[in-house]
Amino acid sequence: MTLASRSMWWISMRKNLLASAVCFAVAVSPSVNAVHAATAAPSVAPVSLPPEVATMVRDLATAAEQSQTAVKQTLAKVKSVDEARTLQAALDHLTQAQRIDAASAALIQARIAEFGLPATANASAAGSIFGNKLVQVGLAVVGVAGIAAAAGGGGGGGGGSTTPVTPPPVTQPPPVTEPPPAPPIDDPIEPVVQEPVVGTVPSPVARPTPQEYAFTGGMEITGIQAAHSRGFTGKSALVAVLDTGFNSEHVELYGQFAGFFNAFTGSELAADAADVDGHGTHVAGIIAAKANNYMGVGYAPDTKLLGVRIGDANGQLSVSTEQTAAAFRWSREKGADFINNSWGTRGVYASTYTATQIESALGPMLSEFRTGAQNDVIYIWANGNEGSDKQPGLYAALPQLFPELKGNWVAVANIDSSTGRLHSSSQRCGDAREWCISAPGTEISAPAITGDDYYAVLTGTSMAAPAVTGALAVLKDAFPMLSNEAIVTRLFFTANKSGVYSDASLYGQGLMDVDQASLPLGPMSLVGSTGQIAPLSMTTMRLGGAFGDSNPLQGVQVMALDIQGAGFMTDLGGVVQTRTYRHDLAAATDRLAKQAPRQVSAGHGMTLTFSHSGVDGNVTDNMVMGFTGNGGLTSRFGLVSNVDVLAGGVNFAGSSQQKVSFAAPYWMSETDIRAYGLQQGFGLAGGNLAFTAVSTAERTGVSAAYSYNLADAYGPTLEMGLVNGKDSLFGTETGGALGFSDKAETRFVGVRGEFHHNDITLFHSAYMGQSDVSARGLISGIDTVVTSSWSFGGKYDRGIRQYGLLVAQPLKVESANTSLSFIDGYQNGAFTTSTVNVNLAPTGRQINTELYFATSSRAFDDIKVSLMRMDQPDHNASAKSDHVATFSVGTRF
Numbered sequence: 105m106t107l108a109s110r111s112m113w114w115i116s117m118r119k120n121l122l123a124s125a126v127c128f129a130v131a132v133s134p135s136v137n138a139v140h141a142a143t144a145a146p147s148v149a150p151v152s153l154p155p156e157v158a159t160m161v162r163d164l165a166t167a168a169e170q171s172q173t174a175v176k177q178t179l180a181k182v183k184s185v186d187e188a189r190t191l192q193a194a195l196d197h198l199t200q201a202q203r204i205d206a207a208s209a210a211l212i213q214a215r216i217a218e219f220g221l222p223a224t225a226n227a228s229a230a231g232s233i234f235g236n237k238l239v240q241v242g243l244a245v246v247g248v249a250g251i252a253a254a255a256g257g258g259g260g261g262g263g264g265s266t267t268p269v270t271p272p273p274v275t276q277p278p279p280v281t282e283p284p285p286a287p288p289i290d291d292p293i294e295p296v297v298q299e300p301v302v303g304t305v306p307s308p309v310a311r312p313t314p315q316e317y318a319f320t321g322g323m324e325i326t327g328i329q330a331a332h333s334r335g336f337t338g339k340s341a342l343v344a345v346l347d348t349g350f351n352s353e354h355v356e357l358y359g360q361f362a363g364f365f366n367a368f369t370g371s372e373l374a375a376d377a378a379d380v381d382g383h384g385t386h387v388a389g390i391i392a393a394k395a396n397n398y399m400g401v402g403y404a405p406d407t408k409l410l411g412v413r414i415g416d417a418n419g420q421l422s423v424s425t426e427q428t429a430a431a432f433r434w435s436r437e438k439g440a441d442f443i444n445n446s447w448g449t450r451g452v453y454a455s456t457y458t459a460t461q462i463e464s465a466l467g468p469m470l471s472e473f474r475t476g477a478q479n480d481v482i483y484i485w486a487n488g489n490e491g492s493d494k495q496p497g498l499y500a501a502l503p504q505l506f507p508e509l510k511g512n513w514v515a516v517a518n519i520d521s522s523t524g525r526l527h528s529s530s531q532r533c534g535d536a537r538e539w540c541i542s543a544p545g546t547e548i549s550a551p552a553i554t555g556d557d558y559y560a561v562l563t564g565t566s567m568a569a570p571a572v573t574g575a576l577a578v579l580k581d582a583f584p585m586l587s588n589e590a591i592v593t594r595l596f597f598t599a600n601k602s603g604v605y606s607d608a609s610l611y612g613q614g615l616m617d618v619d620q621a622s623l624p625l626g627p628m629s630l631v632g633s634t635g636q637i638a639p640l641s642m643t644t645m646r647l648g649g650a651f652g653d654s655n656p657l658q659g660v661q662v663m664a665l666d667i668q669g670a671g672f673m674t675d676l677g678g679v680v681q682t683r684t685y686r687h688d689l690a691a692a693t694d695r696l697a698k699q700a701p702r703q704v705s706a707g708h709g710m711t712l713t714f715s716h717s718g719v720d721g722n723v724t725d726n727m728v729m730g731f732t733g734n735g736g737l738t739s740r741f742g743l744v745s746n747v748d749v750l751a752g753g754v755n756f757a758g759s760s761q762q763k764v765s766f767a768a769p770y771w772m773s774e775t776d777i778r779a780y781g782l783q784q785g786f787g788l789a790g791g792n793l794a795f796t797a798v799s800t801a802e803r804t805g806v807s808a809a810y811s812y813n814l815a816d817a818y819g820p821t822l823e824m825g826l827v828n829g830k831d832s833l834f835g836t837e838t839g840g841a842l843g844f845s846d847k848a849e850t851r852f853v854g855v856r857g858e859f860h861h862n863d864i865t866l867f868h869s870a871y872m873g874q875s876d877v878s879a880r881g882l883i884s885g886i887d888t889v890v891t892s893s894w895s896f897g898g899k900y901d902r903g904i905r906q907y908g909l910l911v912a913q914p915l916k917v918e919s920a921n922t923s924l925s926f927i928d929g930y931q932n933g934a935f936t937t938s939t940v941n942v943n944l945a946p947t948g949r950q951i952n953t954e955l956y957f958a959t960s961s962r963a964f965d966d967i968k969v970s971l972m973r974m975d976q977p978d979h980n981a982s983a984k985s986d987h988v989a990t991f992s993v994g995t996r997f
Contacts, residue, residue, distance in 0.1 A: 155399060158559070159319070160194035162549075168208040169522070175208045179215040188219035311337075316401035320393070321561075322521040322544025326571065327619025328403055331578050336622055338404025340584045341577035343391055344435035344443040345570075346428075347384030348415030349377055354385065354551040354558075356393035356400065362408040363438055367423045367431040368416065377411045381419030382553040384411070386560050387446045389550035390570035391577070399559060400549050403574025403618075406581070410438055421447065429468035432476065441580055441588050442482045444573040446566035449497035450490060454504040455535060462498070462505055470506065477512040480588045484514045484573045486565035487531040487540070492610065495534040504535050511589045514576075518545035518568040519615060526610050530565055533612030540612030541599055543571040575618045582622050583670040585930040590668060595621050626667035628674070630841035632882050633925035633937045640664050640674070643840030643881075646681040649774055650834040650891055650915045652946025652979030655680045660940060662882070662926040671930060676882075679842065728781075736787030738794070743778050747771045747798060750783045751809075766869050769893045769915040770827045770850050773802035774835045796825075803829040805850075820857035823871075827852070833877050833889060834915070843880040850875040850891075863901050870894040884925040884939065890918040906958040913951055916979050920944035948981030950974060968992045 167174035182191050195212045198204040204212075312332055317323045342362060352361050352374050364377035371377075379385045392409050393402035412431045416422045423431070435443050454462075463470055473483065485500040495501065500515035518530035521544040526532065533540030545568030552560035572595070579591045586594070598621040599605070599614035606614075628640035645657070658677030665671055726749045728742035740750050747767040772779055778800075785794035791812035798805055807825025814820065827850045838844050854871030875889040895912035922942050929936040954972040970990040977983050 154193075156190050157193045157197065160190050161197055164191075164194055164198060164204065164208070164212065166522075168204055172207060172211065175211050179211060182215060182219075185219050185221070188216050188221055192216050192221055312395040312401040312405060313397050316395065316397065316399065319549055320390070320400040320402075321548050322519075322546065322571065323403070325519070325521050325524065325544055325615065326403075326575065327617045327621075328575065328578065330619035331575075331582065331622040332405075334582070334622055336578045336582040337395070338392070338407030338574065338577035338581050341404065341407045341441045341580035342410065342439050343404070343407050343573055343577050344410040344412055344438070344440035345384065345388050345391065345573075346412045346414050346431055346435070346443065346445055347379075347387050347447070348381040348419050349379030349384045349413040350388050350409075350411040351379050351385040351551060351553045351556070352377075352411065353556050354389070354553075355398060355556055356389050356396070356402075356551045357385070357409075358394075358556075360388070360392045360394065360407075360409050361411050364411045365413070365431060365434045367412065367414045367427045370430075374411075377413040379413075379415075379553045380417060381415060382560060383419070383446070383566065384413070384415065385553050386548075386550045386562055387444065387566060387570045390548060390567060391444065391574040393551060398557070400551075402550075403571055404577035404581070407574070407577040410435055410440055425466055426468050429472045432469065432472045436472070436476050436479060436481050440481060442484060442573050442576050443476075444484050444570050445499065446486045446569045448486055448488050448499045450488060452498045453495045453535075454498055454501035455495065457498075457505070459505040462502075470502075473502070473506075473509055473512075477509055480512070482512050482514060482576065482588045482592055483509075484516060484569050484576070486569040487515055487517050487533070487536070489518075489529045489564045489566075490531055492526050492528060492530055492532050494531045496531050496536045496540065500531075500540070501534075501536045503539055510539055511592070513539045514572060514592060515540040515612070516545075516565055516569040516572050517542045517611065518563070518565045519543060520546040522546070524615075525604060527563065529563070530568070532610045534609055537608040537612045539596075541572060541596060542605070542611045542613075542615050543568040543575070545569075545571065572616060575616055575621070578618060579621055585669060585671050585935065594625065594668060594670070597621075597625065598623075624664075624666040624672055625670065628664040628666055628672065630662060630664050630882060631927050631935075632841065633884065633927070633939070636841070636881055638841035638881055640679070640840070643679045643842055644681060644838065645679060645842045646837040647944065648832070648834030648836040649978070650917045651836065651920070651944055652916070652948065652950075653682050653983075654946045654980060655682050656922075656942050656944045657924075660924060660942065661928060662924075663928050663930075663935070671927070671935075673928070676924070676926075679840075736785065736792055738785040738792075739783070741782040742780075744781050745778050747779065747781060747796070750781045750796060750798075751794065766856060766867065766895070768807065768823060768825060768852055768854055768871050770825070770852050770871075770873055771798045771803065771805060772800050773829065773831045775831070776800040776802055802831040803827050807852075817861055818857060818859045820855060822853075822855050824851075824853045826850070833875060833920075834891075834917075841881040842883055844883065844886070845878040845880070848875050848877040864898060865901065866896075866898040868894075868896040879922075882924050882926045883922060885923040886944075887919070887921040889920040889944075892916055892918050904960050906956075908954075908956045908958075910954045910956070911951065912954075913949060916949060917945045946979035946981075948976035948979045948983065950976050950979045966993065 163178050164175070167178040179191070182188055191212060195204070195209065195216070199209060312329075317329060323329065346367075350357070350361065350364070352358065352364075361374070364372055364374050366373075366376040369376060388409055388411065389400070389402060391402050392404055392407050393400050395401050395405040412435055414421060414423050414428060414431055432443065476483065485497075487500050488494065488497040496515050496517075503510040503513045515533065515536040517533050517540060518527045519525065519542045520527040526542065527546050530545070533542070545565055546563045547561055548563070548567040548571075549559050549561050550567075552558040554560075575595060576588070576591055579594060580586075580588065583591060583594070595616055595618075596613040598617055600617050600620075601614040605611045629637050630640050630643055631637050647656075655677045657680050658675065660676040661673050662676050663671040664674045726742070726744045726746065728740050728744060728749055730738065730740040732738050742750075744750055751767065779798050780800075781796065781798045783794055783796045785792050787793075788810070789812075791810055794809045794811070796807045796809065805825055805827030807823055809821050809823035811819055811821035829848045829850065830846050831848075832838070832844045832846050833848055836844055850873050852871055852873035854869065856869035857867065859866040871893050873891045875891065877886065877889070879886050893913055893915040895910065897908065897910035897912075899906055899908040920943060922944050923939055924942065925937060925939045927935040928938045952972060952974050954970060956968065956970040958966065958968045960966060968991070970988075972988045972990070974986040974988070977986050
């Protein structure tokens with residue numbers, strides 16, 4: 105391959121303002137059953153311009169179309185003599201092409217003169233004839249046998265008869281929107297040929313640049329940049345282009361083709377698919393010009409193309425119906441997802457004929473179309489360029505006669521991106537509105553055949569159709585799990601239907617919006633590995649306090665599906681409602697205000713133990729009735745807020761810690777306030793064996809504890825128990841696709857003990873638990889959850905004064921290995937699934953260290969002060985330590 109380092113700006117004009125770029129013609133008539141080719145309208149030689157001159161031409165032309173102020177702003181960017189020379193060359197070209205008004209030309213001349221350069225010789229030739237808006241270029245209308253090409257626009261296809269029908273005269277359709285056409289040109293403009301600039305071709309880049317988007321033109325109204333930014337560039341799609349041929353050596357197209365086919369000879373050699381006209385190369389570039397930071401870029405820069413040549417050596421469509429059908433068949437058999445057809449009929453409409461007549465004329469092609477539809481092939485067609493008062497050409501409107509093709513058919517109208525409206529040359533969506541969409545096809549810059557780095561600027565539905573084809577390829581890349589037909593439906597559904605685009609007779613489904621099409625449609629759902637489906641919006645997880653405030657699911661990427669089944673990767677951590685640590689000062693004050701349990705003898709071995717809580721001391725939170733008999737027989741039952749009271753163990757009056765207990769931490773849930781408890785004890789082997797049963801709104805459990813005094817001062821207790829809860833794992837709440845059952849079983853073992861010496865009491869407590877719970881949804885399994893808690897401390901009791909130290913670790917999950925199974929991609933026609941293991945255990949370990957003091961005075965029965973430091977609060981390793989001071993006073997009545 106040789107890459108000539110040249111650039112070209114190719115502009116063609118004709119006397120009737122219609123340029124010839126491609127020349128396909130097909131005859132369809134009730135009197136004949138075949139299609140044939142015809143000759144093209146003459147075209148003029150291209151104008152070769154260096155890239156910098158071409159860019160300046162476009163900038164000046166656009167500015168002149170807007171206002172004199174815009175021209176001045178453009179001229180202000182010219183800062184050097186070299187740039188002034190570029191400006192001079194651009195003015196020379198615009199003047200010869202009669203594309204600049206006299207006032208703008210005068211401003212440009214004045215700017216050139218500021219750099220000491222002579223006035224441009226041709227500038228004075230710019231006259232008022234072009235004082236209105238710019239002429240549209242590159243529109244090709246070639247009429248033969250009622251069917252024409254969509255060169256620089258949309259048009260015709262198929263063939264067979266050897267007797268062409270005389271075409272109707274070519275006329276300029278009345279414009280629908282601004283800008284109005286310029287007056288006719290008496291004679292074609294002679295090209296000004298300049299030596300191309302030699303340079304190196306940049307290496308490809310990952311994403312298109314803003315300059316590439318701007319150079320191509322029209323892309324800014326399609327949302328394609330947003331889709332590219334999401335990583336969707338068409339790499340999953342294969343696109344066939346049936347056209348005049350292809351310059352596969354062009355810098356923008358080299359390496360973009362996956363195969364070639366010559367419909368005349370059946371050859372699959374690249375050389376036999378070469379382009380002699382330029383139309384096919386231009387169309388291919390709109391679809392798949394590479395993102396190489398060179399000039400322009402295609403809508404799907406990473407897609408691969410199948411180049412199918414159906415134009416003869418003169419650039420005319422002279423293939424037979426059978427040969428055209430073979431071209432479509434070859435494309436399908438090679439795996440094409442989308443087939444672009446920037447050619448079609450002129451003056452022939454589906455409403456003019458019956459299905460029988462078209463079946464007779466195009467039977468082999470229709471048979472292949474039906475087969476393609478059964479194999480999910482999508483056919484994209486240019487509407488044609490006969491004006492917005494005309495219906496789409498025959499091929500674009502075929503489903504009107506053959507409804508079975510509707511789901512696989514896309515007709516395309518041409519939008520002028522400068523006005524946002526239908527271009528005056530474009531045929532409307534009309535009868536094809538159900539399967540028609542609008543896209544930019546006006547003044548589109550794309551590769552040309554004149555050189556391997558030349559470009560042409562063309563207008564028409566021929567340019568709009570490949571924009572849609574490229575967009576479909578991008579959506580195929582985004583959603584490989586969707587059928588091609590579903591992707592078309594998605595593009596139609598998300599098209600902009602507001603404002604002028606609500607007129608379906610002109611715009612069909614509206615202006616395509618690839619940004620919206622690449623976003624989720626409707627509510628999202630998560631799918632488990634076994635097919636369970638749950639709404640993403642209802643999928644939540646709020647772990648219980650023992651899990652801390654970490655987010656163990658952060659970074660787990662799963663695929664969520666929208667209502668169409670399109671997949672979107674989402675971070676599962678987003679559904680976890682993490683706990684934001686905040687010390688509950690009100691609860692701490694209430695805990696501090698709790699009174700030490702008081703025991704009253706009722707005689708005959710019966711006692712009553714009770715205590716109050718709250719800053720006003722009016723809430724009875726413990727009330728236990730106890731009996732003591734011979735042989736160490738004891739029995740206690742009642743309502744308690746701390747199971748310690750049942751056993752008559754160490755009380756924590758004076759401590760402000762809410763989650764610390766000398767008893768097992770599993771009896772009560774986070775929401776439980778009080779529990780009903782029963783404890784039965786009796787002497788055994790010099791010690792005491794006690795059975796405890798506790799019931800709350802959330803949990804029910806039993807335990808057996810054996811205590812033995814090793815010495816008069818120290819008595820340890822060993823305890824084992826079983827708790828069944830209805831609050832899942834320690835208050836964990838789940839919903840949607842993430843689920844733990846509400847029922848959990850916890851087995852625990854622990855040891856606690858007290859040491860008494862005069863006024864000093866030392867104590868310790870340590871428990872470990874194992875909990876089991878069933879899982880559902882994305883949670884395919886969870887191992888036994890291991891938890892721990894411990895505390896130790898002491899107090900010095902001097903009657904009316906107590907001093908205490910308490911160091912404790914609240915209940916903490918040590919391990920909770922959990923398996924998650926979910927879909928995370930799509931490959932080879934099926935969703936891919938993954939299973940990941942995560943540990944729901946928190947990252948840190950909360951340690952509370954508290955000093956407290958309790959006393960009384962004449963005015964108050966209870967005066968308490970607590971100073972506490974909490975390290976890694978809520979078991980969060982990254983959390984800062986918290987320091988809290990609490991003060992409480994109370995009076996008993």
